[in-house]
Amino acid sequence: MIETQHKYILHDAFQPMAIEEQSVDLVVTSPPYPMVEMWDEMLGKYDKNIETALLDGMGMDAFEYMHRLLDRCWTSCYRVLKPGGFACINIGDATRTIDGRFRLYSNHSRVLQSCMALGFDVLPSILWCKPTNSPTKFMGSGMLPGGAYVTMEHEWILILRKGGKRVFNPEERQRRRESAIFWEERNKWFSDQWTDILGTTQKLGMKSDRKRSAAYPMEIPLRLISMYSMYGDVVLDPFSGTGTTALAAILSGRSSINIDIDQQMLIESSKLPSKRETKGILNNLLASRLSRHLQYVYAKDMLFFKYRNQGLGIPVKTQQEKELYLYPIKSISRSNDIIRAKYQKWKKSTLSRIITQE
Numbered sequence: 001m002i003e004t005q006h007k008y009i010l011h012d013a014f015q016p017m018a019i020e021e022q023s024v025d026l027v028v029t030s031p032p033y034p035m036v037e038m039w040d041e042m043l044g045k046y047d048k049n050i051e052t053a054l055l056d057g058m059g060m061d062a063f064e065y066m067h068r069l070l071d072r073c074w075t076s077c078y079r080v081l082k083p084g085g086f087a088c089i090n091i092g093d094a095t096r097t098i099d100g101r102f103r104l105y106s107n108h109s110r111v112l113q114s115c116m117a118l119g120f121d122v123l124p125s126i127l128w129c130k131p132t133n134s135p136t137k138f139m140g141s142g143m144l145p146g147g148a149y150v151t152m153e154h155e156w157i158l159i160l161r162k163g164g165k166r167v168f169n170p171e172e173r174q175r176r177r178e179s180a181i182f183w184e185e186r187n188k189w190f191s192d193q194w195t196d197i198l199g200t201t202q203k204l205g206m207k208s209d210r211k212r213s214a215a216y217p218m219e220i221p222l223r224l225i226s227m228y229s230m231y232g233d234v235v236l237d238p239f240s241g242t243g244t245t246a247l248a249a250i251l252s253g254r255s256s257i258n259i260d261i262d263q264q265m266l267i268e269s270s271k272l273p274s275k276r277e278t279k280g281i282l283n284n285l286l287a288s289r290l291s292r293h294l295q296y297v298y299a300k301d302m303l304f305f306k307y308r309n310q311g312l313g314i315p316v317k318t319q320q321e322k323e324l325y326l327y328p329i330k331s332i333s334r335s336n337d338i339i340r341a342k343y344q345k346w347k348k349s350t351l352s353r354i355i356t357q358e
Ligand SMILES: C[S@@+](CC[C@H](N)C(=O)[O-])C[C@H]1O[C@@H](n2cnc3c(N)ncnc32)[C@H](O)[C@@H]1O
Pocket: 011, 012, 013, 014, 029, 030, 031, 032, 033, 042, 213, 214, 215, 216, 217, 238, 239, 240, 241, 242, 243, 244, 245, 259, 260, 261, 262, 265
């Protein structure tokens, strides 16, 4: 039976982390975005040069000082990742007028530069497209040429790997087969543009202001965890905020380490509303993943699906999906700052209810 542990640690991610070297399989995170005003004060606390540069109208200097802080975290991530482990970093670029000059601060390219220098291999990135219908979305001189600016309606998900491909031992090869994703999920998730994730999600009773927390939708870490790790792996989020990555890890049967500097945020994110509610919500999300697959199956000609999944008894497209399994949560408990989850096989009755509902 799989069991996972989820740790919540109050720590400054710009300082070395007390995590063993090469002990983490995947980093999924979204840092404070340099040059986005909501983070000026927080980042400014670590380096007074930031405030001075902003006051002096030296935007590029402030940008560089902010990134030097983030660089320290990427160094730690590289150290704690196992060889072949991935880091998925969600970051948005910033646009800002400083000293009368409007310009782009390209956070994603600065992070890529830093990570390449550390030794990460850069893999194709994902554009998380977030079209907005806001009437004020266009910036600059309106209909007059030469002074209007393109609206930014995307963020980046940078995909990095520590060295070459991960090597799997026989036990891991089995876990890897169970951790497979459905064929149609592969087709959608391994596209370089995600256009179907809008920016809100269920937060299990989280009360904090989402604007202040800058939380990402749970679908983002859910996908990334399924794409780049397997059951029983350890996921690290050094800027965990409202704990979205932790919840996605709980749901995905991965352990997690969640770090944040904001104590209140950390306390709230590690709270579980009630065991029943948590288990119910998470298992419903899992059931909906299964339902989505079944809807896909029923919309197609049955001849399209050449194989049958062994544990779930449902049609699948490829041989690689034959051992895929989605483990529902059996129990979830919290003691001190650790959440523990245990998983089980589906009860036959629950599974057939999901299957027959479709
Ligand atoms: C963009 S938010 C992350 C949101 C998170 N992905 C979620 O879904 O809630 C960035 C987080 O980094 C935290 N943070 C800022 N500076 C930090 C530092 N030096 N060490 C650790 N956490 C920090 C902030 O408190 C904030 O929660």
